[in-house]
Amino acid sequence: MSYLDEGHTIKSWLTSTDHKRIAILYAISISVFFFVGGAAATLIRLELATPAGDLVSHDTYNRLFTAHGVIMVWLFLIPSIPSVFGNFLLPLMIGAKDLAFPRLNLLSWYLYVAGGVLVLCALAAGGVDTGWTFYTPYSTMFSNGYVVLTLFGVFVTGFSSILTGLNFIVTVHHLRMPGMGWFRLPLFIWAIYATSLILVLATPVLAMTTLLLVAERLWHIGVFDPALGGDPILFQHLFWFYSHPAVYIMVLPAMGVASEIIPCFARQRIFGYRFMAYAILGIASIGFLVWGHHMFVSGQSMAASMVFSLLSFLVAIPSAIKVFNWTATLYKGSLRFEAPMLYALGFVGLFMIGGLTGLFLASLALDVHLTDTYFVVSHFHYIMVGGTVMAYFGALHFWWPKVTGKLVPDLWARIAAVLIFLGFNFTFFPQYLLGVAGMPRRYHQYPPQFQVLHLLSSAGAVVLAIGYLLPLFYLAWSLRYGQRASANPWDARGLEWETSSPPPTHNFTHPPQLPERVYDYDPTSPRAVAQ
Amino acid sequence: MSAVTMSEQGEAPRLGMWVFLASEFLFFGGLLLAYVYARSHWPEGFAQAGSHTHVVLGTLNTALLLTSSAVIAVAVACAEDYRRWSRRLLWVTFVLGLAFLAVKGLEYWKEWGEHLVPGPDFALHAPGAELFFLLYFLLTGVHTVHMLAGLVVVGTLAGRGAREATHVEVGALYWHFVDIVWIFLYPLLYLVGRAS
Numbered sequence: 001m002s003y004l005d006e007g008h009t010i011k012s013w014l015t016s017t018d019h020k021r022i023a024i025l026y027a028i029s030i031s032v033f034f035f036v037g038g039a040a041a042t043l044i045r046l047e048l049a050t051p052a053g054d055l056v057s058h059d060t061y062n063r064l065f066t067a068h069g070v071i072m073v074w075l076f077l078i079p080s081i082p083s084v085f086g087n088f089l090l091p092l093m094i095g096a097k098d099l100a101f102p103r104l105n106l107l108s109w110y111l112y113v114a115g116g117v118l119v120l121c122a123l124a125a126g127g128v129d130t131g132w133t134f135y136t137p138y139s140t141m142f143s144n145g146y147v148v149l150t151l152f153g154v155f156v157t158g159f160s161s162i163l164t165g166l167n168f169i170v171t172v173h174h175l176r177m178p179g180m181g182w183f184r185l186p187l188f189i190w191a192i193y194a195t196s197l198i199l200v201l202a203t204p205v206l207a208m209t210t211l212l213l214v215a216e217r218l219w220h221i222g223v224f225d226p227a228l229g230g231d232p233i234l235f236q237h238l239f240w241f242y243s244h245p246a247v248y249i250m251v252l253p254a255m256g257v258a259s260e261i262i263p264c265f266a267r268q269r270i271f272g273y274r275f276m277a278y279a280i281l282g283i284a285s286i287g288f289l290v291w292g293h294h295m296f297v298s299g300q301s302m303a304a305s306m307v308f309s310l311l312s313f314l315v316a317i318p319s320a321i322k323v324f325n326w327t328a329t330l331y332k333g334s335l336r337f338e339a340p341m342l343y344a345l346g347f348v349g350l351f352m353i354g355g356l357t358g359l360f361l362a363s364l365a366l367d368v369h370l371t372d373t374y375f376v377v378s379h380f381h382y383i384m385v386g387g388t389v390m391a392y393f394g395a396l397h398f399w400w401p402k403v404t405g406k407l408v409p410d411l412w413a414r415i416a417a418v419l420i421f422l423g424f425n426f427t428f429f430p431q432y433l434l435g436v437a438g439m440p441r442r443y444h445q446y447p448p449q450f451q452v453l454h455l456l457s458s459a460g461a462v463v464l465a466i467g468y469l470l471p472l473f474y475l476a477w478s479l480r481y482g483q484r485a486s487a488n489p490w491d492a493r494g495l496e497w498e499t500s501s502p503p504p505t506h507n508f509t510h511p512p513q514l515p516e517r518v519y520d521y522d523p524t525s526p527r528a529v530a531q
Numbered sequence: 532m533s534a535v536t537m538s539e540q541g542e543a544p545r546l547g548m549w550v551f552l553a554s555e556f557l558f559f560g561g562l563l564l565a566y567v568y569a570r571s572h573w574p575e576g577f578a579q580a581g582s583h584t585h586v587v588l589g590t591l592n593t594a595l596l597l598t599s600s601a602v603i604a605v606a607v608a609c610a611e612d613y614r615r616w617s618r619r620l621l622w623v624t625f626v627l628g629l630a631f632l633a634v635k636g637l638e639y640w641k642e643w644g645e646h647l648v649p650g651p652d653f654a655l656h657a658p659g660a661e662l663f664f665l666l667y668f669l670l671t672g673v674h675t676v677h678m679l680a681g682l683v684v685v686g687t688l689a690g691r692g693a694r695e696a697t698h699v700e701v702g703a704l705y706w707h708f709v710d711i712v713w714i715f716l717y718p719l720l721y722l723v724g725r726a727s
Contacts, residue, residue, distance in 0.1 A: 100543045162554050170547045200554045208561030211669070221649045221665045223565055229576075229662045234568050238561050 002405065002502040017102035018505060023088035024403070025109050030076050030084065033116060037071035038468065040064045045427075045461040048454045053445035061444035062129035063145065069132025070150060074157050075116050077388055078246065081253035082199070083112070083164055085395045086192040088403060090168060092496035093186050095177030095514070097506045100170040108163040115157030122146035122153065131442065133243070136224035136235045140216050148217055151210040158203045158210075161249075165199030168192055177495075179514050183274060186494055186518060190277045191256025194284035198245045198252075202288070206242035209235065233298055240291035248287040250384055251351070252280060254391030255322055258344045261398050262326050264492040265341035266333030267523040272325045279318035279325075286315050296367045305364055312362035319355050323348060334523045339413030340490075343394030346421045350386025354379060357432065372442075375435025378428045386424055393420065393471065400475065401489045405502040406482030412474040419467035426460025493520050541697035548701045552708045555677075559712055562673065566666050566719060573659025580655055580663035581724015583647060588638045589721040592631050593713065599627035600710040603685070603703045610696035617699060621689035624706065628682050635675060667720055674716060677709045 003020045006012065013021055043064050047055040056064065087105065091098050099105050122128060128145035130138045139147050172193045176185070185193075212223050213235070222228020224235040263270045270276060292300055292308030300308075326348050335341070357379045361367050370376060393416075400408050430453040439450050446454065488497040496503075498512040570577045606620035642664075646654035649665045684702045 101547065162551075166547055166550045166554070169550050170543050173546055174543045200550055201557055204554045204556075204558035205561040208558050211673070212562070212565060215665065215669060219649055219665065221661055223569070223662065223665065229569070229573060229659050231568065231572070234565060238564065241561075 001504060002500065003505045004405070004502050006505050015106075017098070017106050019087050019091050019099050019102065019105060020403075020503065020507075022105050022109050023084050026079060026083040026087060026112070029109075029113055029116065030079055033071050033075040034468075036120075037068050037076055038465065040068035040071070042461065042465060044068060045458040047444055048446075049458040051446050051448045051451050051454075056444065058444050059129060062131075062442070063127035065442060066128045066131055066145075067123050070119060070128070070154070072384075073132055073246070073250075074154050075112075075119065077250045077384055078157075078161060079112060079164075080250075080388065080392050081257060081395060082168070082192055082195055082249070083108075084392075085188075085257070085399060086164075086168060086195075086253065089399065089496055090171055090189065090192060091175065092499065092503060092507055093189055093494055094172065094175060094180060095495050095508065095512050096171065096175035097508075099167050100175055101167050104163055105167055108160045108167070111156055111160035111163070115153045115155070115160065118153030118156060119150055122149040125149070133239060134210075134213060134235075135239075136213070136216075136232045139213060140225055148214050151214055155207055155210045158207045161199045161203045165196035165203075168196040169200065172196075177512070177514065183277065184514070184518050185277075186256075187259035187270065187273070187276050187280070188253075188256035190280045191252045191259070194280045195249050195252045198249050198284055198287065202242045202245040202249070205238060206246075209238040209242070212238070233295070233300070236295050236298055237291070240294045241288075244291040244294065245284075245287045247380070247383065248283055250388045252284060254347060254351070254388045255280065257391040257395045257398070258326060258347050259322075260492075260494070261340045261344035261394055262329050262348075263519045263521050264398075264490055265336045265338065265344070266330050267336075267521045267525065268329050268331075268333035269517075269519045269521055270325065271328035271331075272321070273518065275321055276325055279321045282318035283315060286311060286318070290315060293362055293367070296364055297371045309362050309364050313359065316355065316359055323352050323355075332523065337414075338410055338490075339408065339417050340394050340398035342414060342417035342421070343390050343397065346417065346424075347387055347390040347394060350382050350390060350421075350424065354382030354386055357382065370435055372440055373435035374431040374439045374441055377441050378431035378435060381428045381431075386428070390420070390424075393417070396471070396475075398490070399496075400478070401485030402496060402501045402503070404479060404482075405485050405500075406478045407485050407489060408478050408482065409474050412470065416467050416470040416474070419463055419470065423460050423462075423464030423467050427457050427464050428460070430454070430456040430460070493518070541695065544697060544701045545704075548704045552704065555708060559670075559673070559715075562666070562670055563715070563719075566670065569659065569662050569666060570723075573657075573662065576655075576657040576659025577663045578724045579657045580660035580667075581720065583645070583655065584667065584721050584724070585638050585641060586721045586725065588634050589717055592634050593717045595627050595631045595634070596710050596713050599624045599631070600707055602627065603706050607696075607700050607703045610699040614692065618689050618692055621685055621699070625682060625685045625689055628678060628685065628706075632675065632678060632682075635671065670716055670720065674709070674712055677712070681706050681709045 003018055006016070006018065006021075013025065016022065043056065044061070047053070047061060053061070087099070125146050128143065128147055128150045130143050130145065130147060134147070134151065172185070172189060215221065216223050216225065216230070220228070222230035224230045224232050226232065259270055259276060290308055290312045292304055293312045296305050296309075357375070361370060361376065361379060397408055397413050400406070434450055434453045434457075437450065439446060485501045487500050489501070490497075493515060495512045495514075499508050602620050603624040606617045606624065609617040609620065642648060646652050647664055648668070649661045653661050653664070655661065684705055688699055688702050
């Protein structure tokens with residue numbers, strides 16, 4: 001009996017401590033937030049289609065991009081791959097029955113939902129106009145929005161992150177099946193593990209920062225306000241100490257997903273497995289030391305800026321190792337281009353562009369020109385949307401048969417993948433050009449010479465939106481009418497494919513066979529050649 | 532199949548608590564950074580404000596908390612073979628924790644009376660003094676919240692009796708952490724201002 005048949009009432013879902021069911025609870029709730037955040041983005045792009053501020057007022061525009069940022073970062077990107085696929089796959093991939101603390105896992109979901117509802121309440125009441133970074137003094141002296149309520153929502157969601165990270169770390173340490181050493185873990189597990197370390201060590205600083213901000217706002221005492229004795233730069237230090245590592249919370253799991261999909265569809269063992277694992281840990285650790293590159297123009301000392309610049313360049317090394325190794329995995333493989341592979345390849349390309357433009361921003365002199373322009377906007381969207389969201393959709397299509405027991409209609413899935421890839425580039429590549437030309441971010445009107453590029457971007461956003469909506473329909477269709485999936489429809493390696501699709505409640509009916517080595521693919525096997 | 536052996540079942544909560552404490556460490560870290568920054572920015576204001584804290588009560592509380600940590604350490608040592616003693620010692624820890632909170636409450640009450648709570652009629656005028664007391668109330672307030680959580684943990688262990696010795700150990704880890712935070716707060720809030 002599969003975990004889906006364990007009970008069909010709402011209560012059986014809302015009180016389940018089964019990691020697979022909690023993963024689905026997360027999937028549903030983050031999808032809701034994804035579309036709310038996407039709706040805000042749609043309005044932003046509509047407004048920017050013309051140079052005049054004619055669709056919404058500047059105040060509404062501020063609230064729209066803040067809502068978009070807050071929802072997408074904290075309620076979608078951060079929990080996306082870890083909480084959905086990490087939850088579903090972590091125990092399966094290491095041959096365990098569940099996470100180490102199943103009830104804590106359910107609590108994490110409730111905290112996440114509670115935080116999300118608080119943020120939605122703040123939005124419904126009128127929203128926030130500070131930008132997702134809550135920079136002081138925007139958020140303390142000048143904002144007339146619901147800053148405290150939103151921050152409280154972010155605070156609560158943070159505890160969900162911390163508890164999830166804690167649960168994952170302990171699970172990886174203690175619940176691996178006998179014989180599964182650290183260097184036999186799938187790279188997805190390495191990625192989730194490194195992500196969890198960041199969740200546990202960075203999120204509490206954000207929690208404290210929100211507390212200080214709330215204290216300043218409520219009691220009008222200056223921790224961050226210079227007029228009252230504080231320092232706004234302190235806020236930026238504390239905020240980015242969390243929020244830069246948070247970028248790696250978003251992108252490391254995506255790297256893990258790509259490392260699972262690419263070997264499977266290239267029928268090739270992953271190139272440089274150990275380097276891949278070390279690179280993940282390297283990115284996670286250096287990622288803690290680069291937050292100052294967000295503050296090159298904030299009045300930080302030149303010496304500090306140079307150190308932060310150098311460290312930021314260092315992150316490029318493990319990142320490049322990963323890109324080279326994914327590419328080397330393709331070499332002489334038997335490639336198949338089903339939908340998950342299209343997403344994974346899209347991820348690698350877009351992540352590379354996002355990463356390389358990150359180097360522009362890590363260069364001190366160039367950053368002065370590019371700070372707070374559309375170049376920055378485009379750069380981080382290439383990482384977070386081109387990287388993380390692509391990988392999220394890749395994971396969705398790759399593991400959908402395992403999660404639901406149904407196959408995805410591949411033609412539709414490929415169409416959506418191509419649309420998303422094209423739409424994404426049409427939306428965000430023009431923004432690099434806008435940024436270089438000097439278009440600042442966060443304005444709802446702009447000089448007419450920027451209109452062509454803005455219009456291209458808005459038109460691309462329409463394609464992107466269609467690409468994101470399509471899966472909603474064909475995935476729903478597949479739930480009802482899709483072909484039944486076998487235990488291992490992709491002929492993939494990894495313990496999660498050893499059990500039935502969908503898996504039974506306790507994951508394995510008999511102990512899985514631990515393979516000789518991870519990613520044991522062979523490009524010359526008859527099955528790969530027949531493709 | 533899960534590979535949980537009996538010994539590992541004890542290991543998981545222990546590692547879980549250590550990871551949680553690492554998280555807690557950084558939680559307080561942010562606040563301590565704010566303190567260090569503000570102190571270096573307003574040395575006089577902080578020195579003046581620091582001399583208005585109640586050092587006798589603070590010292591008494593330090594003694595109470597250090598004693599409670601010693602007691603709970605013995606409770607851990609007894610948890611395996613002397614379970615009745617372990618529970619009694621947990622109750623002692625609980626009472627010492629309550630006493631700490633009572634003293635802290637008295638301190639807050641006195642500070643309220645002396646207009647040391649940041650607000651319109653704040654008593655001190657040196658720049659930075661009000662910031663000191665804001666950070667004082669935040670630091671001790673967040674610490675008090677952790678004390679309350681610790682009391683729930685210790686009270687539960689004492690009242691119900693731990694099913695396993697590791698549970699006492701994990702609870703004690705948390706209690707020690709709350710104690711260690713105080714070991715940092717005590718000199719920063721009560722002593723430094725008086726030394727100069």
